[in-house]
Amino acid sequence: MRRSTRPGAATPAWPLWLVPLAVPAALAASSAGPQQPLFSARVDSVRVDVDVRRHDRPVPGLTASDFEVLDNGVPQKVELMASSAAPIDVVIVLDTSRSLDARQRAHLSAAGATLIDALQVGERAALVTFSDRIDIRSLFSSDAPALKALVATPTPTGDTALNDAAHAAMVVGTAATGRPIVILFSDGADTASFLDDRAVLDTARRTGSVVCAVTLGDKEGVLPELADLTGGVFMKESSLARVARRFAEILESFRRRYLVSFTPTGVTGEGWHTLTVRVKGGGQVRARSGYWAGPAASPR
Amino acid sequence: MRLGRLVCGAVTVLSLTAANSSGSPAASVPDDPPTTAWTLAVWQHVPGKADGALATVAAIPHWRAANALRRREIVEDRQFLVRALVLHTDLAIVQRQAAEQRGTSPGERAGAGSFVVEDGTATGRREGSPHWAVAMQIAVILATWRHADAHPDAPPDADARRIALSWFHTVNALFLHWAEGSLRYVDTGLRHYPDDAGLHLYRGAVHQMFADGRVQQFLTGDADARGQSDAPQSAAVERARAESDLRRALELDPTLTEARIRLAHVVGDGGQPGEAVGLVQEALRAGVPPFFETYATLVLGRNLVRIGRLDEALAAFDRAATLAPAAQAPRIGRSQVALAAGRTADALRALTDARGPERAGPAAAEEWAIYFRVHDPTATVQLAALRAEIK
Numbered sequence: 001m002r003r004s005t006r007p008g009a010a011t012p013a014w015p016l017w018l019v020p021l022a023v024p025a026a027l028a029a030s031s032a033g034p035q036q037p038l039f040s041a042r043v044d045s046v047r048v049d050v051d052v053r054r055h056d057r058p059v060p061g062l063t064a065s066d067f068e069v070l071d072n073g074v075p076q077k078v079e080l081m082a083s084s085a086a087p088i089d090v091v092i093v094l095d096t097s098r099s100l101d102a103r104q105r106a107h108l109s110a111a112g113a114t115l116i117d118a119l120q121v122g123e124r125a126a127l128v129t130f131s132d133r134i135d136i137r138s139l140f141s142s143d144a145p146a147l148k149a150l151v152a153t154p155t156p157t158g159d160t161a162l163n164d165a166a167h168a169a170m171v172v173g174t175a176a177t178g179r180p181i182v183i184l185f186s187d188g189a190d191t192a193s194f195l196d197d198r199a200v201l202d203t204a205r206r207t208g209s210v211v212c213a214v215t216l217g218d219k220e221g222v223l224p225e226l227a228d229l230t231g232g233v234f235m236k237e238s239s240l241a242r243v244a245r246r247f248a249e250i251l252e253s254f255r256r257r258y259l260v261s262f263t264p265t266g267v268t269g270e271g272w273h274t275l276t277v278r279v280k281g282g283g284q285v286r287a288r289s290g291y292w293a294g295p296a297a298s299p300r
Numbered sequence: 301m302r303l304g305r306l307v308c309g310a311v312t313v314l315s316l317t318a319a320n321s322s323g324s325p326a327a328s329v330p331d332d333p334p335t336t337a338w339t340l341a342v343w344q345h346v347p348g349k350a351d352g353a354l355a356t357v358a359a360i361p362h363w364r365a366a367n368a369l370r371r372r373e374i375v376e377d378r379q380f381l382v383r384a385l386v387l388h389t390d391l392a393i394v395q396r397q398a399a400e401q402r403g404t405s406p407g408e409r410a411g412a413g414s415f416v417v418e419d420g421t422a423t424g425r426r427e428g429s430p431h432w433a434v435a436m437q438i439a440v441i442l443a444t445w446r447h448a449d450a451h452p453d454a455p456p457d458a459d460a461r462r463i464a465l466s467w468f469h470t471v472n473a474l475f476l477h478w479a480e481g482s483l484r485y486v487d488t489g490l491r492h493y494p495d496d497a498g499l500h501l502y503r504g505a506v507h508q509m510f511a512d513g514r515v516q517q518f519l520t521g522d523a524d525a526r527g528q529s530d531a532p533q534s535a536a537v538e539r540a541r542a543e544s545d546l547r548r549a550l551e552l553d554p555t556l557t558e559a560r561i562r563l564a565h566v567v568g569d570g571g572q573p574g575e576a577v578g579l580v581q582e583a584l585r586a587g588v589p590p591f592f593e594t595y596a597t598l599v600l601g602r603n604l605v606r607i608g609r610l611d612e613a614l615a616a617f618d619r620a621a622t623l624a625p626a627a628q629a630p631r632i633g634r635s636q637v638a639l640a641a642g643r644t645a646d647a648l649r650a651l652t653d654a655r656g657p658e659r660a661g662p663a664a665a666e667e668w669a670i671y672f673r674v675h676d677p678t679a680t681v682q683l684a685a686l687r688a689e690i691k
Contacts, residue, residue: 099419132669133628136652159419159514159669164632168651171635174644191420191514194602194629194668196569199636206639219420219517294642 044293046071047081049179049210049231050258051286052279058256059283067260070276076262083259087122089140089176090115090251091209093169093184097131098157100187104240108185111244112151115183116144118248126172127151130165132158132192139175159192162221163200166211173209180209181232181254183247187240189221197222204229205272206292212250214243231288260287270294334360335368342380345387347687354391362430369437376448378460381438382689385467388435389686393474395429420517432471436488439467443492463689465493470686472502473679476672481509481532497553501562502675504545508562509672511538511569542566557583558676561596565671568599573606591674594623594667601633610637620667629668 048069052059064080092112096105116125119142127137127150137150166184173180195203204211204226212232213223220234227234233253235246260277267273270293277287338360345353357365365388368374375381403424416424442464445457468489475482486503493499509515510532519532532538546563549556560583568576580600588596601616617633624630631650638646677685 097419099421132666134632134651139652161628164628167632167636171639171644171647171651175648188420189513189517189520191517192666192669193513194598194632195636199602199605203636203639207644219520 045261045263046291048260048275048277048287049254050260050277050279051231051253051256051284052258053284053286054282056284058253059279060256062258062279064260066280067258068276068278068280069260069262070278071262071264071267072273073276074266076265079261081259081261083179083255083257086259087120087124087178088251088254089124089126089173089178089180090119091126091128091169091172091180091182092116092151093128093130093165093182094151095131095160095162095165095186095188096129096155096157097160097187097191099160100157100240104187107240107243109152111185111240111247113148114244115247115251116147116151118251119144122178124178126169126175128165128169128172129155130161130168131155132161134161134165134168136168136172139172140177160186160188160190161192161194162186162188162190162223163193163195163197165193166200166222166226167195167203170203170207170209170211174207176209179254179259181251182209182211183250184211184213184223185215185243185247186213186221186223187216187219189219197225201225201229205290208291210254210288212254214246214250216240216243229289231286233286264293332364332368334364338365338368339374339380342384342387345383345390347386347690348390348684350390350394353387354394357387357391357431358395362434365434366437369434369441375441375445378442378445378447378457381442381445381460382463385435385438385442385463386687386690388431388438389467389471389683392429392431392435395431396426396478399427399429417514417518420514420520422518432485435467435471436485439464440488440492442467463686465489465496465498466682466686466689468493468496469498469502470679470682472499472506473675473677473682476502476505476509476675477679479509479673481506481515495552497549497556497559500545500549500552501556501559504542504549504559504562504566505672505675507538507542507545508566511535511542511566512672536570539566539570543570555586557586557588558592560586561588561592561599562671564596564603565599568603568606573603576600576603577607577609589676590623591667592676594620594627595671595674597623598629598633598668601630601637605633605636605640608640610641613637624667627667629666 050067052062062080064078067078067080069076069078092115094108094112096108100108112127119125122142124140124142125138125147126140127147129135129137135155138147141147165186166182169182169184173182193200200222209230210232211223211226211230212234213227214235214237215223216237216239218236220236224234226232233250237243237246264273272290273293274290275288277285279285337356341353341356345351365384369384416422416426442460443456445460446454447457450457468485472486472489475485483503483506486499486506489499490496490503515532516535533541543563543566546559546566549559550563553559560579564576564579564583567579577600580596580603584593584596584600597616597620601613601620604610604613604616614634614637617630617637620627620633621630631653634650635647638644638650
């Protein structure tokens with residue numbers, strides 16, 4: 001993994017998720033700098049990665065007062081957090097179904113390796129490959145050579161269990177100590193999953209990853225909806241040779257996102273909370289469309 | 301040699317003429333040489349064997365057999381018809397296997413025959429055997445067959461009708477087992493047996509297959525396929541058709557457990573998970589063979605999740621994992637349940653826990669992926685029973 005930092009690239013960007021009390025301490029211990037405590041001792045905090053653009057270009061320099069966040073329509077007091085406090089944890093998801101030939105698979109392996117190379121200090125990656133079988137090749141790790149070796153290892157081919165793979169990737173994302181993002185490539189829509197579209201969208205609501213997807217060709221399945229729901233992006237690409245560049249662009253763009261945090265106030269109840277995020281002065285805002293509260297974990 | 305090993309050309313016509321041990325067709329042999337050879341082959345073929353009789357008939361244009369079947373002396377001989385039915389079925393199976401071994405190439409995309417679909421994409425076409433049509437012609441004759449001495453108003457011969465129905469069941473089970481979707485044989489069967497529960501079950505299973513993501517993805521991207529007259533329709537339409545047939549099957553035979561499980565799958569995916577749970581629980585209470593228990597338990601689990609009965613869903617997925625340790629779907633289901641219950645660590649553990657044994661190959665494919673291919677009784681058992689009709 002490349003041990004470089006990008007000067008001046010400290011603009012925060014995160015997905016949203018519900019942060020239970022126990023997490024901040026672990027997060028602070030593992031990755032947050034001592035000068036930037038992420039969370040005070042609050043019961044819950046909601047964090048949202050927000051991409052703000054004007055004229056299709058990122059808008060730098062915004063402050064907390066520039067953001068307006070509504071939780072189920074109720075305005076919330078927001079804080080802005082530094083991205084350096086919680087590095088990115090990226091789940092790389094690669095389609096290895098039989099519709100890809102050997103040359104295309106080589107391009108895809110190269111794209112995965114490029115993404116791993118692009119990770120900065122403190123950032124980690126997990127790897128999921130899929131055909132009709134889902135293979136969680138690695139949980140979050142900063143061992144770049146090992147990850148790249150896994151990416152380069154051929155895997156069996158079969159049908160495309162895209163929904164099951166997306167579910168697995170988002171569940172892997174729940175183990176993130178940083179900001180989880182799923183970067184997924186598939187060359188087609190689902191043909192073999194146990195989970196239907198509704199189920200995988202439900203997984204997206206209950207987990208915190210931002211899902212960004214790149215597809216080849218016209219078949220897209222649930223991916224646009226998944227990206228929209230989680231505040232991610234969906235891209236169609238005509239050539240696998242360009243997927244590596246797309247992956248790098250997604251990661252770079254994610255780093256530039258703002259990380260907005262708030263403690264829900266004036267809203268109660270388990271279940272789905274709709275979020276509205278606006279920016280003073282206008283602009284194109286991309287963020288999760290909501291978050292899931294509860295239920296409390298039950299023993300099994 | 302078993303049928304599965306035959307490659308056309310491996311047997312010769314000469315071996316046929318040397319063997320004539322299964323009956324005496326002399327009185328009914330027409331004098332047209334190819335038809336004579338066909339008639340002899342019908343009497344000589346040993347069911348389930350890739351023998352010389354098959355090679356003989358393979359070398360005769362199939363339309364000669366079709367024409368011969370219009371001759372009175374042939375259609376009056378029930379035993380001959382049954383033998384011919386089995387022979388042409390065996391030959392069609394052999395020719396299908398040979399076509400499968402030849403494979404397809406992109407150049408065959410525009411040809412006739414069945415689409416070969418891999419991962420939702422057509423990779424070629426496979427030539428079909430014309431002997432399916434000949435066999436079906438015989439089955440239709442048998443479905444309405446009367447003894448020559450019978451009164452014109454007498455009902456068709458019950459035994460001949462039973463054998464013809466057995467053929468329709470067998471062929472539809474075979475096509476589903478091969479994952480080859482065709483309504484031709486089941487529709488013809490239902491024209492002659494409109495109240496047969498088994499045929500409604502098979503037609504429901506064909507529509508279930510047409511609603512499957514693999515077929516639907518193929519249709520989305522293939523204008524040629526959409527233009528076919530008997531092309532599958534949208535998933536919603538195919539599910540509705542499957543539901544209609546499966547409900548009819550259960551009306552006709554409430555003990556048809558397979559139909560109940562399939563109906564549960566269809567209605568659950570169609571937005572009625574509560575009904576699906578009731579249906580599949582009833583099927584499981586009745587007792588089902590191992591494959592259907594796994595399939596039914598997975599259908600049960602996914603629909604219990606949909607209605608929020610998570611503890612029961614987890615029990616269902618645990619049961620499915622016990623029945624099929626190498627299967628992935630139960631682990632996905634367990635993960636889904638844990639996540640819905642707020643136990644994210646368990647959700648991840650369900651996916652990363654050590655797996656059971658790896659799949660042994662396509663025959664041991666993921667249970668969830670082959671639901672439309674397996675039947676009770678299996679296609680193999682039904683084919684053996686059909687062949688056993690030749691005494």
